[in-house]
Amino acid sequence: DTEVTQTPKHLVMGMTNKKSLKCEQHMGHRAMYWYKQKAKKPPELMFVYSYEKLSINESVPSRFSPECPNSSLLNLHLHALQPEDSALYLCASSQGSLVGEKLFFGSGTQLSVL
Amino acid sequence: SQQGEEDPQALSIQEGENATMNCSYKTSINNLQWYRQNSGRGLVHLILIRSNEREKHSGRLRVTLDTSKKSSSLLITASRAADTASYFCATTGNTGFQKLVFGTGTRLLVSP
Numbered sequence: 001d002t003e004v005t006q007t008p009k010h011l012v013m014g015m016t017n018k019k020s021l022k023c024e025q026h027m028g029h030r031a032m033y034w035y036k037q038k039a040k041k042p043p044e045l046m047f048v049y050s051y052e053k054l055s056i057n058e059s060v061p062s063r064f065s066p067e068c069p070n071s072s073l074l075n076l077h078l079h080a081l082q083p084e085d086s087a088l089y090l091c092a093s094s095q096g097s098l099v100g101e102k103l104f105f106g107s108g109t110q111l112s113v114l
Numbered sequence: 115s116q117q118g119e120e121d122p123q124a125l126s127i128q129e130g131e132n133a134t135m136n137c138s139y140k141t142s143i144n145n146l147q148w149y150r151q152n153s154g155r156g157l158v159h160l161i162l163i164r165s166n167e168r169e170k171h172s173g174r175l176r177v178t179l180d181t182s183k184k185s186s187s188l189l190i191t192a193s194r195a196a197d198t199a200s201y202f203c204a205t206t207g208n209t210g211f212q213k214l215v216f217g218t219g220t221r222l223l224v225s226p
Contacts, residue, residue, distance in 0.1 A: 004156070031212060042202055042216035043157065056213060090156055097212045100145045100164070105156035 006091050006106035014114055015081060021109045023074040023091030029104070031097035032074040034066060035090040037108070043090055049074060050097035081113045118203045118217030126223045133190040135220040137203030138183075146179055146186050147204045147214070157202065160188075193224045 004025045013019050023032065031050045035043035048056035049068040063085075065077040074091055088110050092103040118139040127133055137146070145164045149157040163170045163179045163186065170177045176189040190197055203217040 006156075033212075040221075042219050045213060045215065048212065050212075088154065092157075094212060099206045099212060100162065101212055102147060102159040102162060103149075103157070103212075103214060105158070107156045108154070110154065 004091055004093055004104050004106035006089075006109050008109060009107065010110045010112075012112045012114065013078065013081065015083070017081075018077070018079045020078065021076040021089055021091075021111075023076075023106055024072055025093045025104070026072055027093065027095075027104065028071075029093035029095050030071060031094045031101075032068060033092040033094075033103065034074070034076055035092065037088045037090060039087075047076075048097065055097065078111075081111075083113050086111055086113045118205055118215070120201075120203060120217045120220045122220060123218070124221045124223070126225065127193055129193060129195055129224055129226050131193055131224075133193050133197070133222055133224070135188045135201050135222070137186045137188070137217050139186075139203070139205050139217070140184065141205075143181070143205045145206065146177075148175075148177060148186075148188050149202045149204060149216070151200045151202065151219075153199075160201075190222075193222075195224050195226050198222060198224045 007022045034046040037043040046060045047066045052068045067075040088108045090108045091106040094101040118137045121136045147162045148160040151157045161172045174191045179186045200219045202219045204214045
């Protein structure tokens with residue numbers, strides 16, 4: 001199984017809602033990532049988990065809260081988002097967190113904040 | 115910022131032609147990777163070239179790296195309509211963490 005599975009594929013939420021994005025991989029990878037991508041822009045790194053510990057937080061607002069319950073799962077909890085947070089949210093994994101490893105990406109969650 | 119800049123931003127060619135995309139970056143790197151993204155989908159890893167390599171091939175893909183000019187190019191030979199996608203270069207610095215930063219991307223359209 002070489003897939004990274006993200007759910008849901010699409011999400012519409014209001015600014016007062018709380019929702020969660022989920023990501024799962026069964027490749028035995030020990031590093032997992034969240035990226036945010038606006039239309040016609042490159043993906044921007046948000047968080048990196050290495051061996052289930054948060055190792056990089058790219059100064060992301062606290063309304064985004066990551067969680068790594070185990071080595072196969074990664075969640076992104078959303079609360080009080082703003083319309084400008086509408087974007088494609090991509091999860092990725094890699095075998096480890098050393099420099100030079102390739103990332104495997106999920107298909108993303110297209111998020112719209114109204 | 116470490117982000118690479120890609121050139122051209124958009125490229126339109128006919129099937130069978132070759133497509134060349136260029137990437138320039140700002141800081142020293144350990145390696146450079148190329149990814150492809152179909153519209154609204156996740157990214158797919160294409161090829162990785164290390165800083166001590168100058169050229170690498172994979173099928174119809176050829177990647178070059180010139181660390182003195184801080185630039186890389188991706189050549190797709192004999193393009194097909196299915197190659198239509200956005201292509202991103204991505205670099206990591208020389209830190210110990212996998213902090214992959216993506217370039218601005220080239221949108222490739224291959225017409226039948």
